[in-house]
Amino acid sequence: xxxxxxxxxxxxxxxxxxxxxxxxxxxxxxxxxxxxxxxxxxxxxxxxxxxxxxxxxxxxxxxxxxxxxxxxxxxxxxxxxxxxxxxxxxxxxxxxxxxxxxxxxxxxxxxxxxxxx
Amino acid sequence: xxxxxxxxxxxxxxxxxxxxxxxxxxxxxxxxxxxxxxxxxxxxxxxxxxxxxxxxxxxxxxxxxxxxxxxxxxxxxxxxxxxxxxxxxxxxxxxxxxxxxxxxxxxxxxxxxxxxxxxxxxxxxxxxxxxxxxxxxxxxxxxxxxxxxxxxxxxxxxxxxxxxxxxxxxxxxxxxxxxxxxxxxxxxxxxxxxxxxxxxxxxxxxxxxxxxxxxxxxxxxxxxxxxxxxxxxxxxxxxxxxxxxxxxxxxxxxxxxxxxxxxxxxxxxxxxxxxxxxxxxxxxxxxxxxxxxxxxxxxxxxxxxxxxxxxxxxxxxxxxxxxxxxxxxxxxxxxxxxxxxxxxxxxxxxxxxxxxxxxxxxxxxxxxxxxxxxxxxxxxxxxxxxxxxxxxxxxxxxxxxxxxxxxxxxxxxxxxxxxxxxxxxxxxxxxxxxxxxxxxxxxxxxxxxxxxxxxxxxxxxxxxxxxxxxxxxxxxxxxxxxxxxxxxxxxxxxxxxxxxxxxxxxxxxxxxxxxxxxxxxxxxxxxxxxxxxxxxxxxxxxxxxxxxxxxxxxxxxxxxxxxxxxxxxxxxxxxxxxxxxxxxxxxxxxxxxxxxxxxxxxxxxxxxxxxxxxxxxxxxxxxxxxxxxxxxxxxxxxxxxxxxxxxxxxxxxxxxxxxxxxxxxxxxxxxxxxxxxxxxxxxxxxxxxxxxxxxxxxxxxxxxxxxxxxxxxxxxxxxxxxxxxxxxxxxxxxxxxxxxxxxxxxxxxxxxxxxxxxxxx
Numbered sequence: 001x002x003x004x005x006x007x008x009x010x011x012x013x014x015x016x017x018x019x020x021x022x023x024x025x026x027x028x029x030x031x032x033x034x035x036x037x038x039x040x041x042x043x044x045x046x047x048x049x050x051x052x053x054x055x056x057x058x059x060x061x062x063x064x065x066x067x068x069x070x071x072x073x074x075x076x077x078x079x080x081x082x083x084x085x086x087x088x089x090x091x092x093x094x095x096x097x098x099x100x101x102x103x104x105x106x107x108x109x110x111x112x113x114x115x116x117x
Numbered sequence: 118x119x120x121x122x123x124x125x126x127x128x129x130x131x132x133x134x135x136x137x138x139x140x141x142x143x144x145x146x147x148x149x150x151x152x153x154x155x156x157x158x159x160x161x162x163x164x165x166x167x168x169x170x171x172x173x174x175x176x177x178x179x180x181x182x183x184x185x186x187x188x189x190x191x192x193x194x195x196x197x198x199x200x201x202x203x204x205x206x207x208x209x210x211x212x213x214x215x216x217x218x219x220x221x222x223x224x225x226x227x228x229x230x231x232x233x234x235x236x237x238x239x240x241x242x243x244x245x246x247x248x249x250x251x252x253x254x255x256x257x258x259x260x261x262x263x264x265x266x267x268x269x270x271x272x273x274x275x276x277x278x279x280x281x282x283x284x285x286x287x288x289x290x291x292x293x294x295x296x297x298x299x300x301x302x303x304x305x306x307x308x309x310x311x312x313x314x315x316x317x318x319x320x321x322x323x324x325x326x327x328x329x330x331x332x333x334x335x336x337x338x339x340x341x342x343x344x345x346x347x348x349x350x351x352x353x354x355x356x357x358x359x360x361x362x363x364x365x366x367x368x369x370x371x372x373x374x375x376x377x378x379x380x381x382x383x384x385x386x387x388x389x390x391x392x393x394x395x396x397x398x399x400x401x402x403x404x405x406x407x408x409x410x411x412x413x414x415x416x417x418x419x420x421x422x423x424x425x426x427x428x429x430x431x432x433x434x435x436x437x438x439x440x441x442x443x444x445x446x447x448x449x450x451x452x453x454x455x456x457x458x459x460x461x462x463x464x465x466x467x468x469x470x471x472x473x474x475x476x477x478x479x480x481x482x483x484x485x486x487x488x489x490x491x492x493x494x495x496x497x498x499x500x501x502x503x504x505x506x507x508x509x510x511x512x513x514x515x516x517x518x519x520x521x522x523x524x525x526x527x528x529x530x531x532x533x534x535x536x537x538x539x540x541x542x543x544x545x546x547x548x549x550x551x552x553x554x555x556x557x558x559x560x561x562x563x564x565x566x567x568x569x570x571x572x573x574x575x576x577x578x579x580x581x582x583x584x585x586x587x588x589x590x591x592x593x594x595x596x597x598x599x600x601x602x603x604x605x606x607x608x609x610x611x612x613x614x615x616x617x618x619x620x621x622x623x624x625x626x627x628x629x630x631x632x633x634x635x636x637x638x639x640x641x642x643x644x645x646x647x648x649x650x651x652x653x654x655x656x657x658x659x660x661x662x663x664x665x666x667x668x669x670x671x672x673x674x675x676x677x678x679x680x681x682x683x684x685x686x687x688x689x690x691x692x693x694x695x696x697x698x699x700x701x702x703x704x705x706x707x708x709x710x711x712x713x714x715x716x717x718x719x720x721x722x723x724x725x726x727x728x729x730x731x732x733x734x735x736x737x738x739x740x741x742x743x744x745x746x747x748x749x750x751x752x753x754x755x756x757x758x759x760x761x762x763x764x765x766x767x768x769x770x771x772x773x774x775x776x777x778x779x780x781x782x783x784x785x786x787x788x789x790x791x792x793x794x795x796x797x798x799x800x801x802x803x804x805x806x807x808x809x810x811x812x813x814x815x816x817x818x819x820x821x822x823x824x825x826x827x828x829x830x831x832x833x834x835x836x837x838x839x840x841x842x843x844x845x846x847x848x849x850x851x852x853x854x855x856x857x858x859x860x861x862x863x864x865x866x867x868x869x870x871x872x873x874x875x876x877x878x
Contacts, residue, residue: 005175093163
């Protein structure tokens with residue numbers, strides 16, 4: 001990817017809702033405001049989501065149930081240091097995805113993405 | 118619902134009046150009161166797409182230090198961001214191996230001693246909250262409180278600490294006691310929090326009302342909590358489980374909590390109730406608790422900062438606040454005493470006494486706590502009904518009548534009923550209404566301002582003084598228009614000029630209050646340690662200048678009241694009630710004149726004393742490489758710089774006036790001695806006035822104490838002056854004396870507004 005393309009791509013993400021998962025399995029959901037070459041990410045209006053402590057009686061639970069049970073709390077403006085980021089997701093409207101995908105493909109982005117969609 | 122909406126609107130309006138910016142200014146945004154609702158993680162039509170790799174690749178292309186950022190997002194904002202995974206910033210950060218929640222067994226029965234320990238610790242936390250610490254560092258650090266609040270219970274059956282089955286039927290007595298106490302505590306806090314939030318206060322500076330997105334059991338009826346407290350107390354008294362001492366200790370704590378809850382629930386009522394007795398009873402309940410604290414056994418494991426991880430909070434994790442039991446009880450006792458006094462404001466005598474009451478209540482030392490102060494605001498202003506019974510107009514008209522317009526046709530309520538447009542009475546009513554709508558807010562703001570913390574009082578007065586200057590000008594215009602309808606006959610005093618002189622009643626009134634507030638600004642400056650020792654000479658000179666101006670203004674007011682009284686007496690039809698109004702206005706003007714005379718006498722004496730001490734080089738002046746006297750004077754006088762009347766004294770003139778280069782030192786010190794003797798006589802006369810004549814009905818005791826303190830400061834000043842006089846007389850031709858001057862720190866003298874130097878030969 002060329003530098004100008006990279007800049008355009010990151011700029012296009014600004015103010016979108018990102019879900020940033022950290023190495024300690026917490027997830028932060030907020031509006032993308034800023035990033036730099038170290039992949040430090042600033043999110044505003046952020047909520048923290050955390051897996052609840054495992055129940056004592058049952059070990060294997062269905063993934064879906066766990067997601068529902070995630071406890072959230074408001075934290076406001078946060079900066080997630082790049083070194084602790086495990087996963088970044090962007091929220092998109094399904095209805096707008098088709099056009100976007102076309103752009104993404106035309107922009108020559110990885111095959112994986114297409115698969116995931 | 119409609120009523121509530123109206124309340125909240127009138128509250129908003131009331132809050133708007135004070136010109137000090139938004140209620141939640143940006144620097145305090147850390148405690149956003151209402152976080153937005155959490156977004157749903159799963160919703161139709163929205164998909165989360167993994168972009169980890171693209172993002173990482175793109176970010177790597179950026180240059181070192183290059184930022185991709187939203188153009189509206191500023192570096193300034195980013196400073197406030199919490200850094201995730203930093204243990205000092207991120208309250209959700211877990212050390213490796215650390216668990217999210219505390220391993221605490223809620224089903225375990227506690228010893229009665231431990232219950233006492235927890236309850237007493239909670240009381241310390243509660244008072245720490247009253248002192249201004251957030252709930253997250255105080256009450257919310259208790260695991261038991263957390264258990265009651267999260268998840269939010271809908272009824273009392275959902276409040277058992279032990280959530281396993283069949284716990285409700287056999288809850289140990291000790292846990293029931295703790296549960297009942299905690300429920301009462303939370304509900305008490307909710308009443309207090311709502312009261313504070315409804316009035317004007319400074320978030321984080323005075324108090325933190327933030328509940329971190331937790332409800333303080335507002336959906337549980339306080340009656341049912343009171344019932345639980347009572348039932349538990351009964352159960353306890355018939356129990357054989359524990360020794361009598363422990364039983365008594367726990368019993369008095371339960372009763373105290375029920376009393377506290379009852380009193381804060383009832384405190385909002387502005388009807389004459391027994392609320393004063395309830396506060397006194399609460400105070401009387403404290404010694405029993407205090408004397409049994411030694412029975413308690415602390416349970417430190419039941420408090421934890423980890424709970425902050427679960428609170429909606431935009432601030433870094435913070436430690437538990439430690440307030441000693443001694444300090445907590447002291448604070449609570451003071452709260453009870455202050456709250457029992459504040460109720461007395463509801464008994465209205467007249468407007469001047471009301472203002473005196475508010476001023477003196479706020480000068481109680483230490484200053485009453487935020488809750489007591491917001492109660493006072495509530496009693497004064499709630500729903501724009503003053504003290505629950507009077508319209509704003511009533512109070513304002515009372516004040517005008519008692520100051521400038523006794524028995525005057527401008528204040529005749531009958532004028533309102535005249536609808537004929539050319540009738541002068543209709544015109545008077547219409548213009549008085551304009552005046553009231555302009556002046557009422559400013560007048561009430563004086564009262565509301567005095568209800569703030571000491572520093573804010575001065576700061577706000579500095580802002581609003583300009584408004585009073587404008588009000589005076591606006592009133593002057595109305596005064597001129599009104600002349601046509603009142604058919605006021607001017608006087609002519611050939612000694613002054615040949616122009617006719619009119620009374621200007623409304624602007625006179627505004628000028629009077631403007632001068633009062635200017636005096637307070639200077640006096641509060643002394644109290645708040647604003648001035649350096651070498652500035653005292655100028656500031657006391659300024660105080661006497663303002664007080665003398667007030668005195669002259671009162672002279673003018675008296676003259677016009679006298680004239681109107683003379684014409685009133687010529688008309689034999691009117692008598693009775695109106696006679697009383699005249700007597701009252703004369704009495705107030707006389708009282709205020711006396712008070713002004715004592716003030717300027719004392720201030721003049723102190724100013725001269727400091728002049729002499731300066732001449733003797735006994736007042737140290739700190740080195741100030743970045744400012745000079747005239748620049749500092751400009752800053753000091755900034756609030757007054759826009760005021761038209763009285764004119765600001767220019768710095769050079771002031772220097773002349775205070776250094777008095779043409780007077781000999783001995784003359785100045787002699788003048789100071791005379792002046793302070795005059796002031797002393799003034800304070801002595803004042804101290805003998807009864808409550809009615811001193812316009813302090815409802816607060817005579819505190820008023821008298823205040824005057825006596827002034828008198829003591831006055832006497833001490835005359836001692837200092839005679840010491841200095843001896844020094845001056847003994848000094849040789851070179852004028853050098855050997856002595857040391859000590860200037861007491863703020864709050865250490867006899868009276869906060871009179872900083873009297875101590876001279877040690």
